[in-house]
Amino acid sequence: MSVLQKPAGPPAATGPVPFLSRMHEWVTTVDHKKLGTMYVTCGIVYLIIAGLEATMMRWQLAWPGQEVLSPEEFNRLFTMHGTTMVFFVGMPILLGAANVLIPLMIGARDLAFPRLNAFGFWLFFFGSLLLYFSYFGGQGLYGMGSAPDVGWFAYAPLTERTFSRGHSTDYWILGIFVAGIGSTATGINFIATILGMRCKGMTLMKMPLLAWIMLIDSVLIVVALPPLAAGQIMLLFDRLLGAHFFDAQAGGSALLWQNIFWFFGHPEVYILILPGFAFVTEIIPVFSRKVIFGYPLMVAATVAIGFISVGVWAHHMFAVGLSPMLNAIFMGSTMLVGVPTGIKMFNWVATMIGGKIRFETPMLYSTGFLCQFLLGGLTGIFLATVPFDWQVSDSYFVVGHFHYVLFGGLVFAIFAAVYYWFPKVTGRLLNERLGKWQFWLLLIGFNLTFGPMHVSGMLGMPRRIYTYHLDRGWEFWNLLSSIGVIIQLVGFSLFAWNVLHSLFKGRIAGDDPWDAWTLEWSTTSPPPAHNFDEDPVVHSRRPLWDLKHPDDPDWKYE
Amino acid sequence: MSTQPHDEHGIELPQPTSAPMFTAFGFTLMAAGLVTNWVVAAVGFITMMCGIVIWFRNSNPDSREMPAPATDRHPTPVVPKEGGVDHLLSDAGHRARIPMEIHPYSAGIIGGILGGAVMSGFAVVWGLISHGSLWYTVNLLAGAMLSGYADMTTEALCAFRTEGLIVGILIQVVMSIGVGLLYGVTLPLIPRMRLFFSAILVPLMWSGLTWASISIVNPALGDHIEWIWFIASQVVYGVVTGWWIIRSEKIGTMQNWHYLERIGVETPGAREMGADE
Ligand code: HEM
Ligand SMILES: [Cu+2]
Numbered sequence: 001m002s003v004l005q006k007p008a009g010p011p012a013a014t015g016p017v018p019f020l021s022r023m024h025e026w027v028t029t030v031d032h033k034k035l036g037t038m039y040v041t042c043g044i045v046y047l048i049i050a051g052l053e054a055t056m057m058r059w060q061l062a063w064p065g066q067e068v069l070s071p072e073e074f075n076r077l078f079t080m081h082g083t084t085m086v087f088f089v090g091m092p093i094l095l096g097a098a099n100v101l102i103p104l105m106i107g108a109r110d111l112a113f114p115r116l117n118a119f120g121f122w123l124f125f126f127g128s129l130l131l132y133f134s135y136f137g138g139q140g141l142y143g144m145g146s147a148p149d150v151g152w153f154a155y156a157p158l159t160e161r162t163f164s165r166g167h168s169t170d171y172w173i174l175g176i177f178v179a180g181i182g183s184t185a186t187g188i189n190f191i192a193t194i195l196g197m198r199c200k201g202m203t204l205m206k207m208p209l210l211a212w213i214m215l216i217d218s219v220l221i222v223v224a225l226p227p228l229a230a231g232q233i234m235l236l237f238d239r240l241l242g243a244h245f246f247d248a249q250a251g252g253s254a255l256l257w258q259n260i261f262w263f264f265g266h267p268e269v270y271i272l273i274l275p276g277f278a279f280v281t282e283i284i285p286v287f288s289r290k291v292i293f294g295y296p297l298m299v300a301a302t303v304a305i306g307f308i309s310v311g312v313w314a315h316h317m318f319a320v321g322l323s324p325m326l327n328a329i330f331m332g333s334t335m336l337v338g339v340p341t342g343i344k345m346f347n348w349v350a351t352m353i354g355g356k357i358r359f360e361t362p363m364l365y366s367t368g369f370l371c372q373f374l375l376g377g378l379t380g381i382f383l384a385t386v387p388f389d390w391q392v393s394d395s396y397f398v399v400g401h402f403h404y405v406l407f408g409g410l411v412f413a414i415f416a417a418v419y420y421w422f423p424k425v426t427g428r429l430l431n432e433r434l435g436k437w438q439f440w441l442l443l444i445g446f447n448l449t450f451g452p453m454h455v456s457g458m459l460g461m462p463r464r465i466y467t468y469h470l471d472r473g474w475e476f477w478n479l480l481s482s483i484g485v486i487i488q489l490v491g492f493s494l495f496a497w498n499v500l501h502s503l504f505k506g507r508i509a510g511d512d513p514w515d516a517w518t519l520e521w522s523t524t525s526p527p528p529a530h531n532f533d534e535d536p537v538v539h540s541r542r543p544l545w546d547l548k549h550p551d552d553p554d555w556k557y558e
Numbered sequence: 559m560s561t562q563p564h565d566e567h568g569i570e571l572p573q574p575t576s577a578p579m580f581t582a583f584g585f586t587l588m589a590a591g592l593v594t595n596w597v598v599a600a601v602g603f604i605t606m607m608c609g610i611v612i613w614f615r616n617s618n619p620d621s622r623e624m625p626a627p628a629t630d631r632h633p634t635p636v637v638p639k640e641g642g643v644d645h646l647l648s649d650a651g652h653r654a655r656i657p658m659e660i661h662p663y664s665a666g667i668i669g670g671i672l673g674g675a676v677m678s679g680f681a682v683v684w685g686l687i688s689h690g691s692l693w694y695t696v697n698l699l700a701g702a703m704l705s706g707y708a709d710m711t712t713e714a715l716c717a718f719r720t721e722g723l724i725v726g727i728l729i730q731v732v733m734s735i736g737v738g739l740l741y742g743v744t745l746p747l748i749p750r751m752r753l754f755f756s757a758i759l760v761p762l763m764w765s766g767l768t769w770a771s772i773s774i775v776n777p778a779l780g781d782h783i784e785w786i787w788f789i790a791s792q793v794v795y796g797v798v799t800g801w802w803i804i805r806s807e808k809i810g811t812m813q814n815w816h817y818l819e820r821i822g823v824e825t826p827g828a829r830e831m832g833a834d835e
Contacts, residue, residue, distance in 0.1 A: 001602050025574065026578055027576065028574035028576045028579070029574050030572050030573075030575065031571075031573060031577070109569070109571065110571070110572070114570065114572045115575060115577065115591060115613060115616070115617065116578070118575075118578035118579065119578035119581060119582055121578075122578055122579045122581075122582030122583065123582045123585065123586070124584035125582075126582055126583055126585075127586060129586075130589065133590070137590075137593070167745040170592065170593045171593065172588065174592065174593065176587050177589065178585065178586050181585075182582070220793040236592070240592065264743055293655070349654075350655075352658065353656055353747055354656030388805070396787055466780070510634070511575055511633050511634055512636075519598060522633060522636060523633050524631050524632065524633050528626070528627075528628075528629045529571055529626050529627055530569040530571055530626035530630065533632060544636055547636040547638070548637075548638060548639050549635060549638065549639060549642075549643050550638050551638075551642045551643060552642065552643035552645075557652050557653055558653065
């Protein structure tokens with residue numbers, strides 16, 4: 001039995017709640033919807049910060065010999081940009097979206113461990129502040145450095161005390177370490193929730209695919225993040241206690257760090273993209289008015305991606321001189337991951353074929369995702385080919401590759417999700433017309449920025465240089481890239497305006513604005529604290545379809 | 559979907575608590591203490607312990623819960639849609655998979671061979687007109703695979719070469735059949751203007767791709783290509799192959815067949831037998 005107490009907050013509908021108690025409500029909440037909203041909001045704030053960091057770098061690189069930034073500032077900017085985007089934009093947005101959606105989609109009241117969930121959020125929040133505090137505190141005792149400048153993968157031995165004086169690298173380690181513990185806790189929470197809290201009738205094979213994909217994603221989080229934490233503690237030992245794990249001159253191994261980091265790092269990129277897959281997998285069927293093509297195969301492909309992606313990490317290390325045998329093995333496993341990914345591509349397209357497609361904003365972004373992720377996946381296969389990788393590793397070609405998967409893929413999928421679920425979370429629709437303008441501006445701006453990077457990379461431009469000479473033939477491509485950023489900025493501003501405006505003035509959404517089929521659309525927008533007035537019972541993968549079409553329910557076919 | 563009323567207690571939710579935030583904040587301060595001052599770490603430790611104690615009291619001996627706040631908003635019940643659902647497939651155990659009908663693969667292969675043949679004829683005529691040689695085009699094509707061809711003079715390319723003829727024909731045959739098959743598979747998926755797709759759009763895109771990449775793939779060869787003729791011969795291929803495939807009779811996919819039929823068991827009664835299961 002549980003201890004019953006009076007509700008903490010004032011009862012609903014008694015005039016405006018004062019600001020302080022509203023803040024108190026958010027700070028003490030254990031409600032998955034509120035925590036999810038806080039995650040996503042913070043993620044978007046960091047997206048703006050990291051985006052401005054990138055803008056400064058592109059300004060510096062717009063043409064040869066610019067002096068907007070010093071080399072040191074440039075190093076800090078690309079480190080903070082990459083670290084922020086991966087750990088404080090990608091992770092919180094995906095954890096936040098999953099937080100909001102998983103319980104609603106599986107018909108549960110909350111996550112399995114609501115307080116642990118809040119703990120995870122606050123660790124992320126304070127961890128990210130700790131990293132950014134380095135801009136003030138990174139001087140350390142030596143008065144050197146400021147923010148970290150060792151790159152998002154912080155290769156040894158650059159991170160050893162000899163080369164990285166002051167405390168900037170320590171801030172990098174600690175900020176991510178703290179946030180990483182939170183993510184691991186949340187991953188465990190998701191696994192427990194999905195396995196244990198599905199509503200009546202929802203067998204594993206009747207779960208929405210988003211839940212399946214998030215289950216595998218959570219397993220990857222639990223598998224990949226602790227090794228990073230271990231590596232970071234070793235690095236702290238090196239830096240603070242004089243150990244020599246990664247110090248090659250004293251018998252340590254710099255390569256060990258690369259192995260540890262990428263054993264985390266490659267699964268991490270899949271941890272980031274899988275939720276993107278999950279979003280479009282939910283959106284494409286609804287806007288094609290068809291059931292998802294090949295549900296069991298989608299599940300199988302997700303599981304396969306989970307397995308394969310922990311066995312490919314050394315493709316980031318082809319250029320260090322592994323044995324030909326190892327190179328061949330990792331080349332093979334990396335190409336293998338293209339198979340389940342390809343299956344998913346085909347299934348999404350097969351879902352669209354013959355459908356009554358409605359190109360509203362969520363579908364537009366999903367289609368953009370399909371095209372751009374395809375290009376990024378293809379350059380990934382190029383890079384998996386060892387001899388090709390030797391030519392372009394550490395060049396702008398690689399930068400082009402991972403921005404096509406992470407920006408063209410993940411960020412577009414995130415926008416699809418925001419436009420799709422914003423009405424559920426806030427009760428109001430985002431403006432469609434602004435959304436379409438934003439889509440086309442982002443599409444053009446993104447491709448203009450990152451397409452030319454493949455060319456400048458093949459022309460030999462290394463990544464992470466702060467300027468370059470006029471005689472290399474890179475200036476045209478760099479100028480294009482920088483012009484693309486301006487177009488993107490306009491697009492992002494439209495988005496900011498759209499969100500702020502629609503929050504207060506947007507069209508009222510109603511429970512089910514998209515005529516969709518999963519459980520979250522069967523409750524109010526926004527949902528009440530307890531999600532569902534009555535516990536749902538489902539008979540198929542599309543419970544709302546069954547209700548809307550009693551003459552042709554899905555369970556006849558599943 | 560249906561719903562189930564919940565148990566007699568009414569709905570209970572965990573109470574809000576500041577414990578997770580304090581615990582997390584304290585932990586972060588401890589981490590920060592490593593790079594600032596031990597006092598920070600000490601404060602962090604105390605804060606974290608406070609958080610942990612509140613947390614413990616919050617969940618022991620039983621989780622502290624509160625009744626769900628009352629709300630007067632309730633979901634609008636989902637109502638059945640007017641009119642039934644049309645079925646593309648009757649009496650199948652699954653929803654229809656689109657496309658329901660496809661062109662036979664053989665149409666793709668034969669169309670590819672035909673298209674490739676007409677295209678070769680067209681290209682040879684161009685060689686005759688522009689360079690007065692029967693062998694010029696086939697040598698040019700073979701140059702994509704054979705080394706040394708890229709550096710040849712035009713006169714050398716006009717001469718007869720056995721290996722050029724063999725390799726050129728080989729490339730043409732493989733490419734024609736391959737692309738024919740691809741056309742055969744994709745054309746049923748194109749809702750409108752199939753001939754435009756096969757005869758104009760794809761040839762133009764393919765030519766564009768070749769134009770953009772030839773300078774990297776085979777720079778010297780690129781110098782010899784006359785693009786108008788190149789595009790025209792692609793279009794000839796597209797017209798013939800596309801036309802052949804489109805006019806072939808469509809066959810149904812096996813999606814609504816019983817698996818016994820699909821693996822080729824043609825005993826009478828197989829379907830009925832399977833239906834019992
Ligand atoms: C078809 C699947 C993919 C393949 C075959 C692939 C292959 C590769 C290879 C071989 C590299 C190393 C290049 C080098 O440093 O020389 C690389 C880098 C990278 N990939 Fe992928 N990739 C794939 C998908 C993805 C996805 C889905 C993501 C993320 C969402 C991603 C993110 C990255 C990142 C961030 C890097 C650069 C890391 C760095 O050096 O900073 N890739 N990829
Ligand atoms: Cu990788």
